[in-house]
Amino acid sequence: MQAEILSAEAQDAPGTPHGSPVVHLAQAWAKKYLQNLESDPNLLPFKTNQNQIIKNLKTSLRPASIKAWNKTEKLISKELERHQINPKLINPWQISEDSFRIFEKTIELYAHQDSPYRLATVIGSDLGKIRKKYTKEDPRVIGFVSMQFHHTGQMLLEGINKSEQDKIRQYFKVIDDHLYMPLPRAYQAAATYNYNSPILSVVQKLLPCITEIATKICDRVIKLYPTYFTYSGYLNDPVVKTASIRDVEMFQVYLWVCVLEQSIAAIQQELFPLTVMLYPTLKVRWELVRQMIHLLTQEISSRLGKSELSLFEPYLQVLWEMFSPEIFPDSL
Numbered sequence: 001m002q003a004e005i006l007s008a009e010a011q012d013a014p015g016t017p018h019g020s021p022v023v024h025l026a027q028a029w030a031k032k033y034l035q036n037l038e039s040d041p042n043l044l045p046f047k048t049n050q051n052q053i054i055k056n057l058k059t060s061l062r063p064a065s066i067k068a069w070n071k072t073e074k075l076i077s078k079e080l081e082r083h084q085i086n087p088k089l090i091n092p093w094q095i096s097e098d099s100f101r102i103f104e105k106t107i108e109l110y111a112h113q114d115s116p117y118r119l120a121t122v123i124g125s126d127l128g129k130i131r132k133k134y135t136k137e138d139p140r141v142i143g144f145v146s147m148q149f150h151h152t153g154q155m156l157l158e159g160i161n162k163s164e165q166d167k168i169r170q171y172f173k174v175i176d177d178h179l180y181m182p183l184p185r186a187y188q189a190a191a192t193y194n195y196n197s198p199i200l201s202v203v204q205k206l207l208p209c210i211t212e213i214a215t216k217i218c219d220r221v222i223k224l225y226p227t228y229f230t231y232s233g234y235l236n237d238p239v240v241k242t243a244s245i246r247d248v249e250m251f252q253v254y255l256w257v258c259v260l261e262q263s264i265a266a267i268q269q270e271l272f273p274l275t276v277m278l279y280p281t282l283k284v285r286w287e288l289v290r291q292m293i294h295l296l297t298q299e300i301s302s303r304l305g306k307s308e309l310s311l312f313e314p315y316l317q318v319l320w321e322m323f324s325p326e327i328f329p330d331s332l
Helices: 007-013 022-038 050-082 094-111 115-136 142-156 162-180 183-190 198-224 237-261 265-278 286-303 306-322
Strands: none
Touching: 007 050, 022 198, 050 094, 050 142, 050 162, 050 265, 094 115, 094 142, 115 142, 115 162, 115 183, 142 162, 142 265, 162 198, 162 237, 183 198, 183 237, 183 265, 198 237, 198 286, 198 306, 237 286, 237 306, 265 306, 286 306
């Protein structure tokens, strides 16, 4: 396999040289994906009942998209009002159309037995444009859009036998990753640095570990809170654990953006408002978030030297202060 995942976004940028920092960062993300795929026993060559599965996915896509919209609206419509988000920024027909188009492409690639890394190359740029479109006026809108995509994927999985769900879930995770994580923003910030920049180097050093760090943190939180029940189930339920790992990865990417931009804007203007809007609805208590930030600080500290860690410390401190008990006093 060639390490090309997500480099399509970098290559779409006009004037981006092949050896530029943005391409190297995208390729580093690609290698991370490939390592995960090569170590996943569920992603072996397809078996023989694929035609029926593909038929089921295509037949279910439109009703799943409609049901996902209804579920998303029911979950967070009150939050949109409470946060005073302009309803004109949320066009249900446009969001549904974007979702349908992306999932249609995804099913086609699955039908052709392409791997998830190939999917990321094909739709990465499209998802980057969708994210940019919906965050242009108000970054919080992406929370609504991401939830619509996520629920569409979950509803499509409901019609698939469990032996195939893990494989297909890997494809849908590519979609979630691109929508929840500010990867294009990270690439854009990386493009301002020389390849040998210490700041770029420290992000490249942590990037291959992102899933390992997230998985380790989620496993630890599950042990600390074995009976905790979210909106979607217990922390060790496969759907909840997958979403939790994605969220810890998302926090890491936002940290990278802060380090690369040398600004807290990404956390302050996007990550924090999104979590305030979504987490209470999904029954994610703030103590869980604080525990995650604490463990994330430990993991990053254990992987970096003193000078490298100093680049992250201000933003880790910002995260802790913004989600501190003084701001959110709830406890379990």
